[in-house]
Amino acid sequence: MTKFLLAVHVLAAIVAIGPVTVAASMFPPAARKALAEPRDEQALSTVRLLYRICRVYATVGVVVPVFGFATASAMGVLGDIWLIVSIALTAVAAVVLAALVLPRQTAIVEGIWHDNATVGTVGPRATVRLAMVTGVFNLLWAAVTVLMIVRPGSTTGA
Template sequence: MTKFLLTVHVLAAIVAIGPVTVAASMFPPAARRALAAPDDLRAVETVRLLLRICRVYAAVGVAVPAFGFATAKNMGVLGDPWLIASIALTALAAVLLVALVLPRQAAIAESFEERRAAGDGGVTDAPAVTRRATVQLAMFTGVFNLLWATVTVLMIVRPGSTTGA
């Protein structure tokens, strides 16, 4: 059973967390391109698509810690320091995604919609607020990705592991 749970946990991480980290990383440059060329509908659609990918895969990503807990319980490692650190970092990454990354992505995507609805098709000189939001988003996304990279390393190295890995 442990091998099955571990397999599902790893597959869920690859299938769910991978797309979120990639799409979230692609979002700030895509938003900057759309801000620079507001009449480029393809650039604006790219921003919307990346937001949708982040939202969907963030929801699917809930399976990763769920199967992680089940795997850890079966392996008898729930109290190990490396796992506790991984859980804390995963929780921090989730909070960062839900509280800071996704809302900023949504606000940026909505700003394009508001400009289009106003008949501008987009203002060539984007408001400073939107530019600032894009810079902040890039920073929060970088921290989010760094947290996931750290969790991945902890899962592989597992300090104190008896497997010899």
Template sequence: MTKFLLTVHVLAAIVAIGPVTVAASMFPPAARRALASPGDPRAAETVRLLHRICRVYAVLGVVVPVFGFATASSMGVLGDAWLIVSIALTALAALVLVALVLPRQSALLEAADGDGEGGEGGGGGPRAATVRLAMVTGVFNLLWAAVTVLMIVRPGSTTGA
């Protein structure tokens, strides 16, 4: 059963988290292009598509920690430090996605769809908003990279990894 749970956990991470990290990284430059050419329907559609991918796969990404907990329980490692750190980093990544990335994408999407505003109250205009979004997205991606490293290396593991 452990092998099945681990397989589903890894596949879910690849299928759900991978698209979010890629689409979220592609969003800021696409939003910049859409904001620079407000009459270009293709640029606006690209931004809408990337945002939809991020939203949908963020919801699907819930499967990853669910099967992660099941796998960890099956392996008897729920109390291991590397797993606790991974859980904390996963929760932080989810928080960054839900509280910072997706709302900023929505604001920029609204701006690209026609209101012409920068999309954020922070000032500096649309370019500054896309730069801030790129920075937050980078933090999100780094958190997932750290979780991935911990899942592979598993400090203190006796498997020789």
């Protein structure tokens, strides 16, 4: 059962968290392009698609910690420091995504898309700030990934 839970946890992380990190990273440059070329339908469509990917996969990503807790419980490592740090970093990453990344994406999409004409409601500086918080989000996930692989104190020799 432990192997099954671990497999589902890892697959869920790859399938759910991976697209969010990639799409969120691609969003600021795509938004800058859409702001620079407001009549470019392809640029506008790209921004909307990346935004939708981030929202949908962020929701799907909830299963990752659920299966993570189940796996950790089955492995008997819930009290290990590396896991507690991973849980804390995951919580911070979730807050960054929910409170900073997605709302800023929403504001940019609404600013670009409003009547497909009023591009002035959002500026390129918003995309720079979004890129910064997206970078923080991605670094948090990178740290969690490293902790999950290295697992300090692990008996696997990794």
